Amino acid sequence: KNEVEQSPQNLTAQEGEFITINCSYSVGISALHWLQQHPGGGIVSLFMLSSGKKKHGRLIATINIQEKHSSLHITASHPRDSAVYICAVGFRNQFYFGTGTSLTVIP
Amino acid sequence: NAGVTQTPKFQVLKTGQSMTLQCAQDMNHNSMYWYRQDPGMGLRLIYYSASEGTTDKGEVPNGYNVSRLNKREFSLRLESAAPSQTSVYFCASRDRAGAGTEAFFGQGTRLTVV
Numbered sequence: 761k762n763e764v765e766q767s768p769q770n771l772t773a774q775e776g777e778f779i780t781i782n783c784s785y786s787v788g789i790s791a792l793h794w795l796q797q798h799p800g801g802g803i804v805s806l807f808m809l810s811s812g813k814k815k816h817g818r819l820i821a822t823i824n825i826q827e828k829h830s831s832l833h834i835t836a837s838h839p840r841d842s843a844v845y846i847c848a849v850g851f852r853n854q855f856y857f858g859t860g861t862s863l864t865v866i867p
Numbered sequence: 868n869a870g871v872t873q874t875p876k877f878q879v880l881k882t883g884q885s886m887t888l889q890c891a892q893d894m895n896h897n898s899m900y901w902y903r904q905d906p907g908m909g910l911r912l913i914y915y916s917a918s919e920g921t922t923d924k925g926e927v928p929n930g931y932n933v934s935r936l937n938k939r940e941f942s943l944r945l946e947s948a949a950p951s952q953t954s955v956y957f958c959a960s961r962d963r964a965g966a967g968t969e970a971f972f973g974q975g976t977r978l979t980v981v
Contacts, residue, residue, distance in 0.1 A: 764909065791967030793970065795972075801975075802957075802973060803957060805971065805972075808967065808969045846909070846910070848970075850967055850968075853898070853923070854915065855959075855970065
């Protein structure tokens, strides 16, 4: 059972490209989270959202509650954006995680 | 501004050995979690503690025990390690369970069982 599905699994982009990562979920949620994990590193929360859109620097996250879908956009991608991006949904006492999207940005 | 601190960062165990992974948070959060991360799989919940004094099983609790020592600390114990427990373990905390609150993660513990 996969409550959270992400796509694509892997993504390679040229520096400067606009990137979109998608997340679909099947449970009713209290909030959706986008997380970032650098190779060998810890996990950092990028966004938490329950409606609409949030922006932080070059990162934009949107959510459509009716369609149970969220997107993470990166504008003007940079090699330092190379990381795994994980979608997670909060439901009752727990989180459910996607398997992550591995992004590589080539200079 | 430590956030969530996990120790150790790396560990190699022999099959059958025991060890305890430590986790502490300094944000006065009520809820704490232990996850394991394996290649090709999302983070999976081992145990969680919704509040001090309570613990509950998650998706993959077999082979593990936990202790919520106080509000700050939540430890994970492997009584008899097995190669299948080779994984990266993450501790997380948030203000309260069941609500849209942000989660904070530790840096992870990379455990190898040989």
